[in-house]
Structure formats: C-alpha cells, structure tokens
Amino acid sequence: MFAADLMTSPAITIGPDEDVVRAARLMESCGVHRIPVVDAGGALVGIVSRADLVRVFLRPDKDIRDEVRDEVLTKEMCVDPRSLSIAVHDGIVSIRGTVERYGMIGLIESLVRRVDGVVEVRAQLTAQFDDRRIRPEEPASGGRFGRRSLRRP
Template sequence: MRHRTVGDLMTPTAVSVRPGTTFKEIARLLDEYDITAVPVVDDGGRPVGVVSEADLLRKQTSGDVGSTAGDVMTSPAVVAEPEWNAVRAARTMEGRKVKRLPVVDVEGRLIGVISRGDLVKLFLRQDHAIQEEILEDVIVRTLRLPPSSLTVEVTDGRVTLSGSLERRSLLPVTARLCEGVDGVVDVVNRLGYDRDDTTGEATVRPS
C-alpha cells in the first residue's frame, strides 16, 4: 500500500526570492502568483527563510517598506523532504506553527513547497477511490482475502467495515490498515470473528 508523499503533493518549481529582494518585489510576486508566502534561498538555491504576507504586513504597519527579504523573513527555514508522508509534514507544520514548508532535495536545494492546502487535498479523495484501495490493497493484497469477504462502505471519507474475519486478533489490525489509507477520516469497525485467538484458547464465537 503506497501512500502519497510530500513529493507527490507539493507544488514543484516553487517561486523563490533572494535575501536582497526588495519589499515591493516580494509583494508583487505574492500577488502575481496568488500565493501567501515565498521561500528565500541563498546562492546555492538552499532555503534560508520564508517571507509571508504576515511578515510584510508587520513591516508595512511599522512604516518600513524599504526592507529586503533578508530583513523580514522568518529564519531559519523549516523544510520538508520529498519522501516524507503527509502525517509527518502536517505534524511538523503544527509543531513549528507554520502553514507551509519548503521542500528540499538531498543536497538541501529547493524543489517545491507544500502547504496545508496541499495536505487537505488528501481528504478530498472520492469515496469510491478510497473503497477500491481498501478492497484491493488491504483486503486482497495484505489480508489475502477475497474482495467479497468483507463489506466496505465509504461516505465522505468515513469507512464502515462489516462482515466476519477468521480470527479476533485481525479486527484491530484491519481497522488500522484502513485508517492508514489516504483520505480516510474515520473507521467504524463492525467486524465480527469466527475464532477468538486472543485468549490462548480455541474459542469459537457462537453464531
């Protein structure tokens, strides 16, 4: 089961500025590209900070609009790597209180930007796409069961599982696998089991 990564979700070839870029030029770029922040890179293309609309507004309020990117940027830049999963990117944003992360390659050079909006797209997946992934990847490939063995219903990202598994120990495992599918908001586990293998005894659940 392959989850989409930061590299899949980011906006590539991100707009960037240099530390010496002027206040007015930064404002023009934000407006032209309809973005709310821009990475600041050094001569090697490595992010050294980020300038956001909020940074510009703070300077404008103080009456100082002659500043450069190096003067107003938030530094150091908090960056992500393309192989990160969405959860790691989201937790980094939350932990560092930022709304976007420059994405860098193995040499630390800017290759894109991922924003909260990009991560939200994960939860805009169509229900049928989520259902198909659960049936194919979780039930068939991972659990090695026929696709008709369980019923999977998906409504607005909420997955409801019903049917019966052979062993009780598989119930929480199956639910966790479904929770890990991109776009899943919640999992309602209504699965039953034929044999309780959690007690060390061959207890068969009565029908």
C-alpha cells in the same frame, strides 16, 4: 526589506518520505502555509502547501472505498472483500463483518487509516477464531521429518 525579514527561521522542513499527516501537523503547530521538502543532504526537492494537503483529504469516497477493497483487503490482507461490508462517506470508512482471526482486526483498521483521504475508521469486525492466547510450540525433536530424513545413504 529582505527575504530574511519575511521567512521563518530556522526553516521548518520535512523529508520526502514523511507522512502527509506529519506535514499537516507541522504546518498547524508552526503557523506556516508551506513546508520545504529536503533530501538527506538538505537540498530542496519540493514544497508541500496546505492546498496540496487538502487535495489528499478530498479524495472521492468511491476512490477511497476502491483502495480499501483492492489494496488493503485483497492485496495486503488476502481477505475476500465480498465477505465484508465497506462504506465510505465524507472520508469516514465503515467496515463490518467477520474475518478469519482476531489478530487481523487491528491490522486492518491500521492499514485502512493509512489510506489517503481517510479521516476516520469505524470498524465493527468480529473473528471466526480468537488467536490472542495462542503460543507457538517448541518443535518436536528431529523436526517434522525426524532425524533419519537428514542422513545420506
């Protein structure tokens, strides 16, 4: 018996910048337990196993909550996390409260979903200001300072 008799062909591979959710779906749909990770030239750079993926989704709830609070809300969205209620239980993030603009709600939900270990997001967010119908205005002629400010003496 040879290795070729045991392997999946053609090889199912994934790039190093691919999302772990895509790797998990590939494993499931192809019925494999490991996927080689290859660079742009096709060289092997590693292997992702089901055990590796399980570890990602078994992060402690406290770690997930801290990342949502510190990285997503504070750093990425510039939202004071004390203005929201954030709870995590078994990877399910519940976030409640009021944000500044309606347009922030979907973005917050999307960014929280991308945090490793999050299996579901339950958001009950409202907005102080509904920005869905705002259209940018054309700039006034001469801009903010008028044409005179651009002339040199």
